[in-house]
Amino acid sequence: MNNKKTIDIVTLGCSKNLVDSEHLMKQLENAGFKVTHDAEKPKGRIAVINTCGFIGDAKEESVNMILEFAQAKEAGRLDKLYVMGCLSERYMKDLEAEIPQVDKYYGKFSWKELLGDLHKEYAEELHNERVLTTPGHYAYLKISEGCDRKCAYCAIPLITGAHVSRPMEEILDEVKYLVAQGVKEFQVIAQELTYYGVDLYKKQMLPELVERMAQIPGVEWIRLHYAYPAHFPTDLFRVMRQYPNICRYMDIALQHISDNVLTAMRRHVTKADTYRLIEQFRKEVPGIHLRTTLMVGFPGETEEDFEELKDFVRKARFDRMGAFAYSEEEGTYAAQHYTDNVPEEVKQQRLNDLMLIQQEISAELNHNKVGQRFKVIIDRMEGDYYVGRTEFDSPEVDPEVLIEAKAEMPLSIGEFYEVEITSSDDYDLYGQVVS
Template sequence: MTIDKSNLVDFITLGCSKNLVDSEHLMRQLAVSGYQVHHDPEKPEGRIVIINTCGFIGDAQEESINTILQFAELRKQKKIDKLFVMGCLSQRYLKELEEEIPEVDHYYGKFNFNEILGDLSKTYNPNFALERSFTTPSHYAYVKISEGCDRTCSYCAIPIITGKHKSRSQEDIIQEVQWLVSQGVKEVQLIAQDLSYYGYDINGKPLLPDLVNRIADIQDLKWIRLHYAYPANFPYKLLDVMRERDNVCKYLDLALQHSSDDMLKRMRRNITLDQTRTLLQAIREGVPGIHLRTTMLVGHPGETDLDFQALKAFVAEQRFERLGVFAYSHENGTYAYNHYVDDVPKTVKSDRVSEIMELQRTISSELNQQKVGKTFKVIIDKTEGDFYVGRTEFDSPEVDPEVLIAKTNKLSIGSFYSAKIINFDDYDLFGEVVF
């Protein structure tokens, strides 16, 4: 069957899962308007291309610009008819992009991307506002519960891009999750720039515990996972919900960034090392068995070797189950850009990233070894070579370790199984299904 390429839209999404949600909602609107939509195709074939960009840090910006330039050349050669750019990069640098890459037909920001429909002579259909086309396996989905951020971290450009925190209504979120479950979704990842702040702009108090509790009531929803919580003013009542509700994963993504009091102050994190330790102790005691994911930032202006050694000691002390590290990027418009000198050499930043990750590799391997012989509930995401690839409740898609199960028995993608862990490596586990 011949594909009508004039009616085919190639959609490229860069950056985080929050961008992915925006792409999925726009893709659904395009689909109900009569377009065929391909997401991240290996070989783009459509006459219309939409690029959803990331503008968080330098490396992400460079990837977005290079992708735009690649398709701008195709536009110049008339190999595509329309090229649209949306998302964080164009939200932040709209005028500069319009001047530097005029081959793009139109640039949109992070919040007006539905205008693409009008530019394609289509109309936004509110009847499908909560629906989306899946770019993930159909058994899990990301659900964005808010936009923006009210925090004032020195290094972060997100508030510049997204503006102030704005919570979605609980009713809106519940309806979206109900629709997802009706489509076969068994697991949702609740995401936001800052989950902890959810509800403050509605009635001045944290509503995340209440929201998660209500979502947990949705029938046939097996797993709920929480991403991107903030340590300062953490909503402690959430721990009760996580402990008491069986379908709330014992997993929390809590970005800590550093442990040195001096660095925490310079980063404007509004929390101290002692307060951080108190919070971590409360989380582990309040939700026994919880797995914590965190992120650390190295090379921030003013970070001394003493600060870095304190961070290494903290990582060794806390033994986080999941940990990522990124190097400071001197982002125009941020507090750090305006008030600090980017005084840590790039090579030092890179070495510090490597040191923390090497430490974490050892910790992860030791924690994995402790799981050998134990049995876990595992969801199967896909197949790779001779293995089924699954995850426990302690693992988020794409970013966390996986459970590899040999194709000895036929398993179904998107189904749950009990798997006994028989071996491990630094990050992944090897299991066999217990029938």
């Protein structure tokens, strides 16, 4: 196909952005374009960059990507350059002034205009359909947009606005559509999962949504991402216990444990609440693996606060943990009311210290799996190994299971196997298929 009809799409940031790109790709293909995603060497005459505007590093990456394509346009290798997503939503006027080579900037929710600017119509009947950029056996499923939480450090509500749930029937229809395409595993995502349904149904509806998803034939794994600890919908515990295809996994960002810091962050949860919730998770859903994200260097975080955080990581023994240093975001409550008074080198040292503690915990927890058998889905072949995951591992962010490839026993990508774990390192497991 003529490369004038080829559109290169580049997605930066989170899986929620990826879902938007996948929906756009479906619309563009339907309109007659050939579409590539994150191509190593873009060859089209049109490019669309879906940007991230969450924290400093992500914003810098997005700006650099726009500049790279702007140079390609100036060099004559590109006819049209369009920019969408969170960075564009938040800094549109600044970007228009600073990088005028871009033909048009779109907000996070106005990218449908892009089709009109390409002289094509948005096909409403395809609103639930998309081109998967993930391996065909798993997909991300976005159930809402926006966030009503007003955490002091977070710019997301400034970018995405108030929480808006998708109607449940629409989500379930999308699940059925994806199952028909061969998807077996669903990563359920939102800015804040536990608030799902409050705007539409006047109550938290995540337990009912997940229960109904679990009853759809062909749905083999459901994994939940980005929950909030305050007012957690405890009926979800019953649902997770009752359905074997709901992974015993919860991604719940806790951010900190010191009451001083939690109050300053406006998290509406206490140290005691947090410990109680973790205990409840492990009691109600035996074997659950908890993933969390923690922040160091928030304004006013003292050495005592940080020692409390380290102690928390040692005690809680999270199965999965990420951490990042506070980055002041303009327009947030923290930027307006606090001084970013923890030096950068202190932030970095605290981050390193925290991750070293977690590395030891992860290595120990992994070692405890040696000799056990797990249901594993195979994602890809890499070198001499098949690379898969257990129900406790989300794509991209969690440990993987490496299985040595043997000519006499070829494995199929996207299929499940029973695997015995034979050894481990800090983050990954090694195993062999049980014949």
